Amino acid sequence: MRVEIWSDIACPWCYVGKARFEKALAAFPHRDRVEVVHRSFELDPSRARGDVQPVITMLTKKYGMSAAQARAGEADLGAQAAAEGLEYRTEGRDHGSTFDMHRLLHLAKEHGRQDELIQLLYRANFAEERSVFTEGEERLVELAVAAGLDAGDARRVLADPGAYAEDVRADEREAAELGATGVPFFVLDRAYGVSGAQPAEVFERALTQAWGERSPLRPVDGGDAQACGPDGCAVPQG
Amino acid sequence: MRVEIWSDIACPWCYVGKARFEKALAAFPHRDRVEVVHRSFELDPSRARGDVQPVITMLTKKYGMSAAQARAGEADLGAQAAAEGLEYRTEGRDHGSTFDMHRLLHLAKEHGRQDELIQLLYRANFAEERSVFTEGEERLVELAVAAGLDAGDARRVLADPGAYAEDVRADEREAAELGATGVPFFVLDRAYGVSGAQPAEVFERALTQAWGERSPLRPVDGGDAQACGPDGCAVPQG
Numbered sequence: 001m002r003v004e005i006w007s008d009i010a011c012p013w014c015y016v017g018k019a020r021f022e023k024a025l026a027a028f029p030h031r032d033r034v035e036v037v038h039r040s041f042e043l044d045p046s047r048a049r050g051d052v053q054p055v056i057t058m059l060t061k062k063y064g065m066s067a068a069q070a071r072a073g074e075a076d077l078g079a080q081a082a083a084e085g086l087e088y089r090t091e092g093r094d095h096g097s098t099f100d101m102h103r104l105l106h107l108a109k110e111h112g113r114q115d116e117l118i119q120l121l122y123r124a125n126f127a128e129e130r131s132v133f134t135e136g137e138e139r140l141v142e143l144a145v146a147a148g149l150d151a152g153d154a155r156r157v158l159a160d161p162g163a164y165a166e167d168v169r170a171d172e173r174e175a176a177e178l179g180a181t182g183v184p185f186f187v188l189d190r191a192y193g194v195s196g197a198q199p200a201e202v203f204e205r206a207l208t209q210a211w212g213e214r215s216p217l218r219p220v221d222g223g224d225a226q227a228c229g230p231d232g233c234a235v236p237q238g
Numbered sequence: 239m240r241v242e243i244w245s246d247i248a249c250p251w252c253y254v255g256k257a258r259f260e261k262a263l264a265a266f267p268h269r270d271r272v273e274v275v276h277r278s279f280e281l282d283p284s285r286a287r288g289d290v291q292p293v294i295t296m297l298t299k300k301y302g303m304s305a306a307q308a309r310a311g312e313a314d315l316g317a318q319a320a321a322e323g324l325e326y327r328t329e330g331r332d333h334g335s336t337f338d339m340h341r342l343l344h345l346a347k348e349h350g351r352q353d354e355l356i357q358l359l360y361r362a363n364f365a366e367e368r369s370v371f372t373e374g375e376e377r378l379v380e381l382a383v384a385a386g387l388d389a390g391d392a393r394r395v396l397a398d399p400g401a402y403a404e405d406v407r408a409d410e411r412e413a414a415e416l417g418a419t420g421v422p423f424f425v426l427d428r429a430y431g432v433s434g435a436q437p438a439e440v441f442e443r444a445l446t447q448a449w450g451e452r453s454p455l456r457p458v459d460g461g462d463a464q465a466c467g468p469d470g471c472a473v474p475q476g
Contacts, residue, residue: 002240008466010466011466011471012466012471013464013465013466013471013472014466016464017464017465032408033408033412043466043467043468059470062470063469063470065470073471077471080464109350110349110350111348111349111350112347112348112349170270170271174271178455179454179455181467181468182463182465182466182467182468182472183465183466183467184465185465187455188458189428190427190428190452190453190455191453191455191456192455192456192457192458193455193456193457193458194457194458194460195457195460195463195465196460196462196463196464196465196472197463197464197465198460198461198463198464199460199461202458202459202460202461205458206458209458214428215428215429216417217416217417217425217428217429217430217431218429218430218431219430219431219432219433220426220430220431220432220440220443220444220447221440222432222433222434222436222437222440223436223437223440224434225420225433225434225435225436226251226254226255226318226434226435226436227251227255227420227421227422227423227433227434227435228246228248228249228250228251228252228281228420228421229281229419229420229421230281230419230420231301232297232300232301232303233249233250233251233311233315234251234434
């Protein structure tokens with residue numbers, strides 16, 4: 001079974017939701033048969049690289065919250081993160097473009113290191129004092145290396161704005177086609193969708209349901225199957 | 239859309255079927271949205287590493303063909319391969335265990351090089367004079383490097399018989415669960431199955447059908463979605 005998770009590094013519910021999903025996955029009897037793929041979704045796709053703001057400023061300017069509302073939201077997120085054993089800085093975080101991080105996540109996917117990198121990016125953004133947005137490319141390279149990627153590969157991707165850019169956009173188009181309007185968005189075997197950082201029990205239910213209802217394949221008919229099996233290879237007739 | 243192809247390096251119809259599928263894929267309008275994954279299937283899973291026989295001997299001993307039948311089958315396969323523009327040695331090929339090759343293909347998958355490697359393995363087995371079964375590990379390392387893998391990584395996998403062994407077996411169990419009794423076996427989005435080296439038109443039909451009938455996601459209901467979207471992040475109620 002394959003679970004695809006659309007998310008953004010700048011999305012606190014994605015950080016929390018990932019932990020809840022992983023709790024459910026750890027308890028799922030068929031967890032060894034579940035493949036997890038992370039897909040790109042930018043909450044703020046029009047934000048330019050280098051356009052960095054404090055989170056509270058972004059929340060008040062972009063969404064028209066009062067500063068008190070924004071701070072209360074952050075405090076609440078901090079509490080929900082803590083309940084999942086996650087560190088969360090409720091004050092002093094920055095907001096910026098995550099496009100380069102998504103491009104790096106596609107590099108990481110090719111090297112089987114996507115889960116490692118996304119976890120490090122979340123931690124860097126939500127838990128660490130240093131801003132992952134203002135420290136420049138070398139901070140991202142450092143995280144890529146910690147995730148097991150080659151520093152040279154990561155630098156090459158960051159230096160070329162087109163590298164994996166189409167992969168990021170294709171993921172985003174696909175999210176829209178699947179009906180996702182926000183993240184995190186979980187898709188199980190392209191059959192079931194779970195929206196949001198649901199409690200672990202909801203993910204457990206979704207995993208069980210999707211596993212149990214995997215539909216039998218519909219055969220596409222062709223001519224005599226030219227195939228090899230335990231009894232040898234079919235020799236074409238005529 | 240995702241197409242999974244179960245196949246074996248020792249399966250001539252897999253070699254031919256891959257070319258036919260690729261012809262269909264090249265003509266498919268949504269080809270950029272199709273991801274191809276190769277999955278393991280051994281036709282001869284009980285064969286020990288190093289137990290190598292000429293193909294004709296294997297066909298007569300294992301399947302009880304006469305030598306003339308076996309040679310006629312090979313000649314026919316050669317003609318069908320040629321029709322797809324593939325080289326095929328109808329005489330003098332060897333047969334042996336492909337387990338190590340499948341383990342290497344799982345390493346290649348992690349590095350985004352699976353398609354490159356399987357194509358080189360097919361070519362090495364079906365078209366080249368040197369036997370891919372008798373030349374030892376360094377031949378496989380050479381092919382892995384040609385596919386873009388690191389020689390050290392390939393050597394480490396080959397030196398450790400447990401490396402990716404469970405991945406190979408998991409693919410094989412999954413093939414059985416999906417009802418595959420022979421290969422090549424193509425699965426489109428886990429919804430449609432195509433058995434055998436069908437003509438390109440059958441693959442075109444399968445791609446079109448699977449693309450057109452992608453089913454909408456069924457939502458798994460949970461509580462209020464704690465999610466972030468274009469209008470900000472939902473603040474939990476209570």
